[in-house]
Every structure is written in C-alpha cells, then in structure tokens.
Amino acid sequence: MAPTVSGDELLTLYEQMAVIRRTEKAAHDLFLSGLVKGTTHLAAGHEAIAVGASAALRDDDYVFATYRGHHHALARGATPEECLAELMSRATGLCKAKGGSMHLTKASAGMLGSYAIVGAHLPMAVGAAWSARLRGTDQLAVAFFGDGATNIGAFHEALNLAAVWKLPVLFVCENNLYMEYTAIADVTAVPRPAADRAPAYGIPGETVDGNDVVLVKETVARLARRARAGDGPAVLEAETYRHYGHSRADPATYRPAEEVERWLKHDPLDIARGRLDRLGVSATAIDAADERATAVVQAAVDAAKAAPAPDPAEALTDVWADGGSAWRT
Amino acid sequence: MADLTDAQEADAQRQITYREAVAEGIAREMRRDPAVVCLGEDIGEAGGVFKTTSGLFKEFGPGRVWDTPISEQAIVGAAMGAAMTGMRPVAEIMFSDFLACCWDYLANEIPKVRYMTGGQVTVPLVVRTANGGGLGFGAQHSQATENWAFTVPGLKIAAPSTPADVIGMMASAIRSDDPVVFFEHKGLFASKGPPAPPDHVVELGKAAVVREGADITLVALASMVPVALTAADRLAREGIEAEVVDLRCLVPLDVSTVLASLDKTSRLTIVEENPYQGGWGATLVSVVADEGFGLLDAPVRRVAGECVPLPFADALEERVIPTVDKVVSAVRELAAY
Numbered sequence: 001m002a003p004t005v006s007g008d009e010l011l012t013l014y015e016q017m018a019v020i021r022r023t024e025k026a027a028h029d030l031f032l033s034g035l036v037k038g039t040t041h042l043a044a045g046h047e048a049i050a051v052g053a054s055a056a057l058r059d060d061d062y063v064f065a066t067y068r069g070h071h072h073a074l075a076r077g078a079t080p081e082e083c084l085a086e087l088m089s090r091a092t093g094l095c096k097a098k099g100g101s102m103h104l105t106k107a108s109a110g111m112l113g114s115y116a117i118v119g120a121h122l123p124m125a126v127g128a129a130w131s132a133r134l135r136g137t138d139q140l141a142v143a144f145f146g147d148g149a150t151n152i153g154a155f156h157e158a159l160n161l162a163a164v165w166k167l168p169v170l171f172v173c174e175n176n177l178y179m180e181y182t183a184i185a186d187v188t189a190v191p192r193p194a195a196d197r198a199p200a201y202g203i204p205g206e207t208v209d210g211n212d213v214v215l216v217k218e219t220v221a222r223l224a225r226r227a228r229a230g231d232g233p234a235v236l237e238a239e240t241y242r243h244y245g246h247s248r249a250d251p252a253t254y255r256p257a258e259e260v261e262r263w264l265k266h267d268p269l270d271i272a273r274g275r276l277d278r279l280g281v282s283a284t285a286i287d288a289a290d291e292r293a294t295a296v297v298q299a300a301v302d303a304a305k306a307a308p309a310p311d312p313a314e315a316l317t318d319v320w321a322d323g324g325s326a327w328r329t
Numbered sequence: 330m331a332d333l334t335d336a337q338e339a340d341a342q343r344q345i346t347y348r349e350a351v352a353e354g355i356a357r358e359m360r361r362d363p364a365v366v367c368l369g370e371d372i373g374e375a376g377g378v379f380k381t382t383s384g385l386f387k388e389f390g391p392g393r394v395w396d397t398p399i400s401e402q403a404i405v406g407a408a409m410g411a412a413m414t415g416m417r418p419v420a421e422i423m424f425s426d427f428l429a430c431c432w433d434y435l436a437n438e439i440p441k442v443r444y445m446t447g448g449q450v451t452v453p454l455v456v457r458t459a460n461g462g463g464l465g466f467g468a469q470h471s472q473a474t475e476n477w478a479f480t481v482p483g484l485k486i487a488a489p490s491t492p493a494d495v496i497g498m499m500a501s502a503i504r505s506d507d508p509v510v511f512f513e514h515k516g517l518f519a520s521k522g523p524p525a526p527p528d529h530v531v532e533l534g535k536a537a538v539v540r541e542g543a544d545i546t547l548v549a550l551a552s553m554v555p556v557a558l559t560a561a562d563r564l565a566r567e568g569i570e571a572e573v574v575d576l577r578c579l580v581p582l583d584v585s586t587v588l589a590s591l592d593k594t595s596r597l598t599i600v601e602e603n604p605y606q607g608g609w610g611a612t613l614v615s616v617v618a619d620e621g622f623g624l625l626d627a628p629v630r631r632v633a634g635e636c637v638p639l640p641f642a643d644a645l646e647e648r649v650i651p652t653v654d655k656v657v658s659a660v661r662e663l664a665a666y
Contacts, residue, residue, distance in 0.1 A: 141410070
C-alpha cells in the first residue's frame with residue numbers, strides 16, 4: 001500500500017509520541033518524589049493510539065477519554081507544562097488543579113474530558129455526535145476507552161443508541177489486555193471485547209495494531225470519513241500494552257515476563273522509528289526530535305515545580321455557570 | 330343562575346392541568362430556542378406515558394423530539410454530551426425511581442464536570458421526571474426521590490406544585506446554564522390551575538408564600554403544598570392561621586423566605602413526602618436552627634414519610650406518607666406549645 005504519511009509528517013507524530021512518553025516518565029518520577037499526590041494511570045505504551053487518531057481528526061471534533069487520558073490531552077494540544085502542573089496541584093494546572101490526573105480536560109481543543117467512572121463517557125460521546133447532527137455540522141465524536149469498559153452497561157447502551165440514530169461517533173477501545181489487574185480474556189465471553197460486540201449492534205468492528213501510529217491514523221481516517229458521510233458509528237479495537245501497571249500502586253507483577261518482553265519490543269516509538277528509517281528520514285533528524293521532546297518536558301517540569309499552589313478560595317468557585325457555588329439564599 | 334354557570338364555565342376554561350402545563354412549558358421554550366431538544370422513552374408520537382409531552386412531536390417533529398430505547402444511562406449521558414456541545418437537551422426519565430439506573434450521570438458526571446475541569450465546560454440540561462406517590466404504583470414507581478439529587482452538589486432541583494409554576498419554572502430550568510433536575514409530581518398531573526401568562530418565567534430558588542398567616546409557618550414542596558393548604562384551611566376553622574410557603578426549589582434553597590415567615594409566626598412545621606430519614610426538611614431545619622433559633626418559640630416539627638418502602642394499598646400508602654390529618658395534628662400540638 002502506498003504510504004499515506006510522509007517522512008516529515010511521521011517525524012512530527014514521532015515527536016508528539018516522544019513528548020508523551022517523556023511526560024509520563026516525568027509523572028512517574030514526580031509521583032515517586034512525592035510531588036504528585038493521589039494516583040496516576042500512565043499511558044506509556046499507548047502513545048500511537050492518541051497521536052495517530054488525533055492526526056486523523058479535525059480541530060473541531062470532540063474527544064472523550066478515560067482516567068488513563070494523559071496521552072489524549074497531550075495529543076489534542078494540552079501542553080506538558082499544564083498537564084504536569086495539574087498533576088502537581090499547581091494553580092497553573094490545566095483544570096486549575098481541581099481535576100487532577102484522572103480528569104485532564106482541554107475543552108478549547110475539543111478534549112471534552114477524562115472520566116474516571118469506567119464507561120461513563122461513551123454515552124456522552126454519543127450525545128456530542130447527536131449534537132453535531134442537530135446543529136447540521138459534520139463534526140465527529142470519539143470515545144477512547146479501555147477493554148474493561150466493554151463489560152459496562154453504558155458501553156452497550158451507547159453502541160445501540162449510536163447505531164439506531166446512525167450518529168458520527170467512533171468508539172476506540174485501547175485493549176491493553178488487562179482490566180485493571182485482571183486479564184480481560186479471563187472475564188470476557190469473546191476474544192475481542194470491543195470489536196466482537198460491534199456486529200451485535202449492526203456496527204462494523206475492526207482491530208488495528210495500536211502501537212503503529214501510521215496504521216492507527218489510516219484506520220481512524222477511514223472510519224471518520226465513513227461516519228462523516230452519514231454511514232454511522234464504528235468500533236475500533238486498538239491492541240496495545242501498558243508499560244506501567246494499572247496505577248501507581250500496581251507493579252503489574254501478574255503479567256508473564258515473556259509477555260511483557262514481547263510487548264516492550266513492540267514499542268510504538270521503535271515502530272515509528274523503523275518506518276522513519278524506511279522513509280529515508282535520517283537518524284540525526286530523529287535524534288533531534290527526541291532531544292526537543294526531552295527539553296520540552298524538562299522545561300515543563302521546571303515550570304510546574306515553580307508554579308504556586310492554588311488559592312484556597314478557588315475551592316468554592318466553578319460549581320455553577322455564574323462561577324460560584326451558592327446553593328441557598 | 331345562568332350567568333353564574335357561564336362564569337363558572339369560563340373559569341373552568343381558563344384553567345389548565347399540571348399535565349398540560351408540562352408540555353406547554355417545554356413547547357414555549359422549543360419555540361423560542363432551536364437548541365432545545367427532547368429525548369426520552371415514549372415521548373414522541375405516544376406523547377409520554379403520563380401524556381406530559383403530548384403535542385410536542387406533532388409540532389416539532391422527530392428532529393426535535395427523539396424517542397429512545399429503554400436506556401437510561403444513554404439518555405442522560407447523551408443529553409450531557411449534547412449539552413456540552415451547544416444544545417439544550419430536555420431528557421425525560423419516565424419515573425423518578427428510574428433515576429437510580431442512571432445515577433452515575435446525576436451523581437458523578439453532570440454535576441462535577443464543570444468543577445473538575447476548572448470551569449471549562451457548561452452543562453445546560455434538564456432531566457425531567459415523574460416523582461412521588463399517592464397513586465398506588467407500588468414501591469418501585471412511587472418514591473419521592475428529590476432527596477437523592479439534594480445530596481449532590483452541582484445539581485439544581487425544581488419541584489413545582491401548580492400548572493403556572495410548571496411553565497414558569499420550566500422556562501427557567503431550560504434557560505439555565507446549569508443542570509436542573511425537574512421533578513413533576515405524578516399526584517398533581519390531573520390538578521388544575523390558572524394558566525401562565527405569555528413569557529411567564531419563575532426564577533429558580535424563589536419560594537412563594539401561597540397563604541398568609543401569623544401563627545405558624547408550613548413549608549411544603551410539590552404535592553405537599555395542596556396538603557398543607559387544605560390543612561391550613563381546617564386549622565383556620567379552629568382559629569390557627571398558618572402561613573404556607575411553597576418552596577418550589579431545593580437548589581437554590583430559599584432560606585430567606587422561610588426565615589422571614591418565621592419572623593412573623595415563630596413556629597415551623599415542614600411537610601415533606603420523602604422518608605424522614607435524610608429528607609430535605611432536615612437540612613432546612615438545621616439551617617433554621619443555625620440562623621433562626623432566636624425566631625422560634627417552639628420546637629420544629631417535620632411531617633414526613635415513614636422510613637419504609639412505599640406500600641401498594643391505599644390504606645397502607647396513606648399510613649406512610651403525610652396526609653392532611655397528620656399535618657393538622659402536628660400543627661395543633663405545636664400551636665399549643
């Protein structure tokens with residue numbers, strides 16, 4: 001197949017993935033040094049899905065993600081500095097330090113939120129796609145979710161409603177083989193938890209190598225064209241792997257060593273690097289992209305560390321549209 | 330006598346039912362704002378199981394009035410997504426008991442998204458639902474559930490008691506940039522009242538003093554308002570003048586009107602249909618104890634539902650939820666304190 005991504009474009013995608021990888025590493029290190037509280041659900045290893053899909057989307061499309069959503073926020077245009085500041089509870093955080101790691105949101109970039117109740121955001125994406133239809137635009141809504149969400153009722157309600165209303169929404173499952181601590185295969189009746197269920201709702205269900213940014217971009221672009229043309233929703237199951245455990249409390253010792261080794265060798269950055277090499281992009285150019293990514297994330301860490309804590313008065317703002325939180329007279 | 334009959338008929342014609350007011354209130358907003366759309370089970374051509382959306386499908390068509398599958402999570406979740414992206418959806422959850430099926434959206438998603446995104450996202454939606462008992466629907470179709478929503482910061486809560494208020498508060502709810510849970514009371518659907526004038530808007534969070542009196546304040550909500558008014562009429566024959574406050578909203582909660590009434594009466598009874606355990610009346614009483622203790626000349630009383638599931642038989646249901654007799658006897662006791 002003729003390449004659909006040029007060397008220059010792929011280098012850009014590579015650099016975005018490199019920024020995400022380094023931001024996740026920084027989040028990990030900052031957590032260990034006590035500067036990130038609560039928990040984090042790192043997406044290192046999943047970069048190609050966020051970056052590939054975003055490359056196939058328009059700026060006015062809508063994206064909904066899960067608590068493992070750092071990569072989607074970054075791919076949609078949030079900066080490492082505002083994301084890390086949010087994780088570090090700084091006033092300059094993406095959500096004014098009211099959201100935290102699990103709720104990174106950048107509405108101005110169409111990143112309409114990261115939701116920490118598994119599966120809850122799939123119906124919201126259906127609603128955003130419905131809204132696009134009602135307003136007569138050809139915007140698309142995309143819900144990124146994990147394999148675990150496929151066993152939640154909201155997944156099934158969302159797929160059915162999207163199908164019967166024939167809405168422009170893509171359901172993109174990041175199947176990293178584990179539903180938190182348990183292998184998804186042990187708790188699911190079909191081998192492909194998302195793609196195998198799609199036909200039951202009259203929706204196409206496809207799988208893709210979620211660690212290959214080019215394949216992800218091409219597949220999402222094709223399904224997006226179809227949805228924009230009025231042919232309805234689709235389910236894409238992107239196969240990938242977590243480099244870290246489910247969350248910071250999880251060393252992921254339940255994963256067989258051989259499996260971990262195999263997947264770490266199938267790294268999205270390495271795969272992209274191989275493709276860049278075949279496209280004739282020099283190692284020097286790729287190394288320069290890596291260096292830029294390192295510098296951007298280091299500067300982000302420094303800036304976030306230097307940023308102030310939020311004013312406690314901010315705790316009582318932003319409940320209502322008038323900015324306040326008054327519930328009584 | 331002919332003149333009197335004609336006048337009565339003319340009066341009757343000027344009355345509308347609470348049920349009709351729901352559809353009229355939605356229709357008025359759909360006419361003025363194309364961003365208002367409805368979704369829910371059986372709300373289209375069928376007109377809703379309570380006929381509260383009757384006529385909307387005919388006037389606005391399937392592009393504005395959308396029938397859904399029985400999928401409460403999808404209904405409220407999709408309404409949320411649409412509200413975040415430029416629409417003003419009005420979602421119907423048929424019976425308020427079914428809010429439990431989509432409770433994640435009411436408790437975790439809709440009320441929190443503005444806050445946890447640092448104010449980036451606005452969710453201007455209305456979730457309408459038929460609330461309350463008194464019709465013998467049994468334990469899973471009769472609950473007064475406004476307290477469920479009352480426990481969650483970030484939801485506005487409307488519960489009108491008259492047809493005109495239904496229309497005026499529906500206007501405010503749909504125009505609100507904040508999410509509103511709109512409780513329509515099943516027991517009031519057939520009740521009648523004066524129609525709402527054109528462009529009638531009742532601001533959310535404004536209680537109404539629906540009967541003036543100097544001896545005791547009765548605070549009630551939704552179907553308990555007519556119960557309180559009937560009790561007040563009976564008490565008046567005994568020489569006790571009750572002031573009746575229709576709270577109309579739980580959030581915003583109009584504490585000022587209640588305290589102003591207590592300044593006159595010094596005695597307070599709250600009439601609430603929901604179980605005593607965790608009822609909104611408890612919050613109101615705690616605010617009064619905090620801020621209005623000096624106004625009181627007697628303990629406060631809450632006439633509330635018993636803490637049992639709603640039973641089926643009339644005789645059992647009446648034993649459980651507040652009745653005129655129960656209110657009258659509570660007030661008598663308090664007036665004599």
